[in-house]
Amino acid sequence: MSLGTEPSTAASRPKRAGRRHTWGLFSSRKLLRHFRRLALPVGHAQLRPERASAEQAAPLLQAAQQDEASLLQRFGTQLAGLDATQAAQRLREHGANEIGQERPLRWYEHLWACYRNPFNLLLSLLALVSYFTQDLKAAVVIGSMVVFSTALRFVQEARSNHAAEKLRAMVQSRATVLRDARAQELPLSQLVPGDIVQLSAGDMIPADLRVLGAKDLFVSQGALTGESLPVEKFAQLRAAAPREPLDCETLCFMGTNVVSGAATALVIATADQTYFGALAQRVAASNGAANAFQAGVNRLSWLLIRFMLVMSPLVLIINGVTKHDWLEAFLFALSIAVGLTPEMLPMIVTATLARGAVALSRQKVIVKRLDAIQNLGAMDVLCTDKTGTLTQDRIALQRHTDAQGRESAQVLDYALLNSHYQTGLKNLLDVAVLEHGAADQQPPLLDQYQKLDEIPFDFERRRMSVLVARGAEAPLLICKGAVEEVLQVCANVRDGEQELPLDAARLAQIREVAGKLNGEGLRVVGVATRTLPPAQHAVTRQDEAQLTLQGYIAFLDPPKDSTAPALRALKDSGVTVKILTGDNERVTAQVCRQVGLPVTRIVLGPELEGLDETRLRALAEEATVFARMTPAQKERLVRCLHQAGHVVGFLGDGINDAPALRAADVGISVDTAVDIAKEAADLILLEKSLMVLHAGVREGRRTFANMLKYIKLTASSNFGNVFSVLIAGALLPFLPMLPLHLLVQNLLYDFSQSAIPFDSVDEEFLSRPQHWQPEDVSRFMLHFGPLSSIFDLITFALLWFGYGASTPATQSLFQSGWFVEGLLSQTLIVHLIRSRAPPWAASRPGRPLLLATAAVVLIGLTLPQSPLAAYFKLQALPGSYFICLLVILLAYAALVQAMKGAYTRRYGWQ
Known part of the structure; x- marks a missing residue:
């Protein structure tokens, strides 16, 4: 309920004693996508939902029409509810009240999910080709890369999931159920057919229910029907029984929510037997369009794959024609394909987001959808209510x-x-x-x-x-x-x-x-x-x-002491705060003055009615406070800001906030919110505070910055390597590096990259919103990729003229020299372009990245000199070569640093 001039907020909602809420019933990202996919936005073309099958509809329609006595007899229950023994027996028979897609994957299912990405499948194919062409060493190395990538992703995701489960266990979702003739707060998963539940405003419907008694019960069925207005439910049908369950006035369905009123109802179906559960299963194969972040990663992935598909045949043709050994040229082209494949991209993305989720949990922010971390870092407009955010919520x-x-x-x-x-x-x-x-x-x-x-x-x-x-x-x-x-x-x-x-x-x-x-x-x-x-x-x-x-x-409701510094911190971080409230404009303006939030203009909800999109967009940009807002007006304003090019966050916890939470790029709620608000949100704050949210914004930017480091490194490094390979293939009478060398080099480089999610991030990346812009990656690749090729050619000349490695008989020396230079330059570039600042100046790499790259450098320097050199077809290099190599690497670092300055002045660093 809400009184006064502001609709209810969850933080102001002391539910029945002992009741604790979370997103538990619909916590999985997959099911949330079903929920959002079905909850069509107001004003969009409404599609009629998929109808229930005749087999599913029949029992629902029968329950809708039966009188109370017959219904209770059919389900073997009574108005006082089941006793504990009956409930336990039924729980064993019907299972937990959880949707099938929500249940955690078994370990082998999770392992398979970590393996089956396009890059691992491609590498597996290349490993098989190498095996059947008798190149066992290449097959082993490629296979090791697949195992390493899959295992690392499996471990990282398992750790993240475990941490998330521990956090979810802290705030389990419960419903009011009559058991043993008394009202009890039980986890939603323990509901069984025959239970008697009590509903009130803000509750999610925990199962398919038949209403036994209701008082002004209005339920929002938009999650299933796309209809914007709530429908009233009754204990008895007022007209002839409809042909479809969704049209029955006496039925409530899992996944919908109570807007107002109260009711007593009978559980008639749980878990996958519910209407929502059956529908979720039918649409499981279609999870909807990728969001902006997923689309951006996919675009980059396919850019690199297309690059590989074009360049690998060129390498094959050039080396086959010049060396007249097509089998060797084919294996070398395969190795180039492996080197160009960003096989670590899924792992890096997942590990970075997972680490971000764990880090956010320490900041009292629980992540329901990992992709939302990037949107949190990109957010430049935050829309929030007043009560409990600017104020203490202690009325x-x-x-x-x-x-x-x-x-x-x-x-x-x-x-x-x-x-x-x-x-x-x-x-x-x-x-x-x-x-x-x-x-x-x-x-x-x-x-x-x-x-x-x-x-x-x-x-x-x-x-x-x-x-x-x-x-x-x-x-x-x-x-x-x-x-x-x-x-x-x-x-x-x-x-x-x-x-x-x-x-x-x-x-x-x-x-x-x-x-x-x-x-x-x-x-x-x-x-x-x-x-x-x-x-x-x-x-x-x-x-x-x-x-x-x-x-x-x-x-x-006095302002919080932390509000003023939090607002200043958000402003300094490039986030504009706008107040969307149902409260009176005078109260809101007074609170804004007290917390130091400049109010450029106050717009009332009724003023938005009848405005076209152009005028509304101008008001949305200009005004700071929007008062006396309805839920539909909040949603419309959020959509308008999004269409204007902003990344919009919405912080809300009331029933009236759910539409705007779904419309926002990142929906943010609190663990004390009403059920429907938590279901619509992407992030859950364990403390309703702008300071906590600001910490979350910074962590989101840190996560995104580290992910972008790998993407830029991979793109530019691969681009430069292909240039070097094409030139060497055309000029040299032998391969510049054996396929085995390329694979070992790639494996070691991938190992060093695995520590990027744990790298430190410069303050400049945390001080402003970070947006996903794939075109910037292409520009970065074109500017920095060819730089390594310049020093590869210098190394070629040094080995050819300085050390006489110019014939097939001396090719092992040439290949060993380029192996070391290529590996060290690739590792060096990690430190050179991870930050705009020089690596020896203010920007310090994280310890995991420093240790990983140091290990790779040590291996690269010692492998040709070690007893294993012959196994990898390498040979010891003269001591003077390492002096020359140091000069080359220093010159490379100086040129990259100069390019960083020129690039930043023209395009900005990020």
């Missing part, structure tokens, strides 16, 4: 006045009765009223009244009412809610002992009093009443009419 009741602004104990009594007897979603406003009532020793008042009925809160009316009676007195309807919405149903106003008509003059005076309270930063809630006929013991929304305004209750 205290400050005033209780009549309509004229005089203190009134009677208004507090009315508010106390309303908050105590309403059974919907209680927020901190209700808690503050109840606590204030207890402090004033007013609970005896509650003993004098009996509750008869209620009208739950919803986000259209933004008010709620209870019907109470005292003794033989006529029933009294007490309504409280947002001031304007309460005034809409008022005809009179109380002034002392009089009830006066609510004319224009009095209405202006009332709004002036409320405005003054808002100007003090107080959230104002209107309280109104109506006496009903003695025989009327039930009410509907139509009874909210002809009310008498009694007065106001006003609350203070």
